[in-house]
Amino acid sequence: MRHLRRVEPIVVTRNGIAQMPAGLNCAVIAPPGHKWRKHWFTATRSASLFLAALQGRRPQLIHAHFGPDAVMALPAARRLNVPLVVTYHGYDAMFSDRQMLSDLVPTQWHYVLGRRQLMREAACILVVSDFLRRQLIARGFDEHRVRVHHIGVDTDLFKPPGDGGADRLAQGRYVLNVARHVDVKGISVLLRAWRKVADRHPDAQLLQVGSGPLTESLLQLCNELGLGQSVRFLGAQAHSRVIDLMQHASAVVLCSLTPPSGQQEALGIVLNEASACGVPVIGSRNGGIPEAIVDGETGFVVPENDCEALTARLCELWQAPVKARAMGLKGREFVLKHFNIRVQSTHLEDIYLQLIQAGSHDRAMRVASKS
Numbered sequence: 001m002r003h004l005r006r007v008e009p010i011v012v013t014r015n016g017i018a019q020m021p022a023g024l025n026c027a028v029i030a031p032p033g034h035k036w037r038k039h040w041f042t043a044t045r046s047a048s049l050f051l052a053a054l055q056g057r058r059p060q061l062i063h064a065h066f067g068p069d070a071v072m073a074l075p076a077a078r079r080l081n082v083p084l085v086v087t088y089h090g091y092d093a094m095f096s097d098r099q100m101l102s103d104l105v106p107t108q109w110h111y112v113l114g115r116r117q118l119m120r121e122a123a124c125i126l127v128v129s130d131f132l133r134r135q136l137i138a139r140g141f142d143e144h145r146v147r148v149h150h151i152g153v154d155t156d157l158f159k160p161p162g163d164g165g166a167d168r169l170a171q172g173r174y175v176l177n178v179a180r181h182v183d184v185k186g187i188s189v190l191l192r193a194w195r196k197v198a199d200r201h202p203d204a205q206l207l208q209v210g211s212g213p214l215t216e217s218l219l220q221l222c223n224e225l226g227l228g229q230s231v232r233f234l235g236a237q238a239h240s241r242v243i244d245l246m247q248h249a250s251a252v253v254l255c256s257l258t259p260p261s262g263q264q265e266a267l268g269i270v271l272n273e274a275s276a277c278g279v280p281v282i283g284s285r286n287g288g289i290p291e292a293i294v295d296g297e298t299g300f301v302v303p304e305n306d307c308e309a310l311t312a313r314l315c316e317l318w319q320a321p322v323k324a325r326a327m328g329l330k331g332r333e334f335v336l337k338h339f340n341i342r343v344q345s346t347h348l349e350d351i352y353l354q355l356i357q358a359g360s361h362d363r364a365m366r367v368a369s370k371s
Contacts, residue, residue: 003345027053050076067092068111083123083355090266093135129267129288152341153272160278161247174205176249181212186257193310198230211236251317253282257305275331280324298331
């Protein structure tokens with residue numbers, strides 16, 4: 001939203017946001033002391049509470065992120081008579097109705113009940129990868145109404161380093177993995193592959209950034225594999241530290257796999273960020289990950305849950321730093337062309353303005369027909 005230039009965004013939330021970025025307006029449905037509003041809105045999708053939070057401001061378009069939030073916003077869009085745009089980011093396009101209902105989350109119940117209505121009434125349906133587009137079409141969405149729009153990466157923030165900083169955190173070079181400690185991220189696969197890498201290259205180091213419910217089991221696996229000297233778990237890190245680590249890595253790897261829930265990666269934005277930093281990437285053939293890599297040019301795509309293939313590619317990049325550097329530079333070019341947040345934000349504004357103009361024309365036609 002900070003990169004929008006032709007429209008003024010208003011952020012509508014049920015709860016306040018502690019660190020709202022400067023320059024963005026925020027409308028809170030349930031301000032402090034009014035928790036009942038949150039519960040009532042969650043239960044009823046009340047357009048009145050949505051509009052009350054806006055305090056007289058009249059948006060010309062509503063953009064909801066994630067399918068369930070779009071269903072929650074439908075009554076307000078209908079009351080305002082404005083276009084509703086929805087962006088699907090991942091689980092909302094993959095989870096079955098049974099999974100949605102079993103989570104005991106009221107907004108997901110609303111989504112299951114209101115998805116058909118959303119399919120009919122949403123003015124524009126966006127997805128962050130072609131993989132998610134296929135997922136929605138398989139669930140009955142009109143293929144002509146679902147379009148891919150990449151969120152984008154700030155290529156001024158994620159860029160090749162201007163100095164040597166974070167590489168001093170490890171002896172020699174290192175490979176970086178940034179991922180939550182959950183089964184879909186496949187960190188256990190990476191650790192098993194790294195055991196083979198460490199046998200061939202004792203000086204190689206793997207840095208892992210992240211935390212989550214599987215932290216203890218991953219640390220235990222690391223000890224069982226005897227990787228104490230070549231793998232470092234850094235835990236959750238500040239955004240600036242992650243960028244620094246990424247800029248100085250020999251490679252960034254994301255080897256996600258499909259867990260029993262069926263969830264897959266929507267895209268793997270961390271790979272885009274690494275490529276923007278001029279770093280080669282390795283990703284598994286899972287969900288939308290292959291869309292973030294030009295296989296053999298900006299990095300490598302390996303089969304899901306394949307330790308041998310992952311080991312081979314890790315060793316290949318480790319043994320050929322000149323080739324790795326060339327891949328990283330091509331990755332930077334790839335992101336600048338396809339995932340630059342400034343370009344993507346301009347495209348998003350084009351969508352907004354086209355829908356607003358079309359909506360104004362439709363309303364004028366309806367008024368003319370009544371007269």
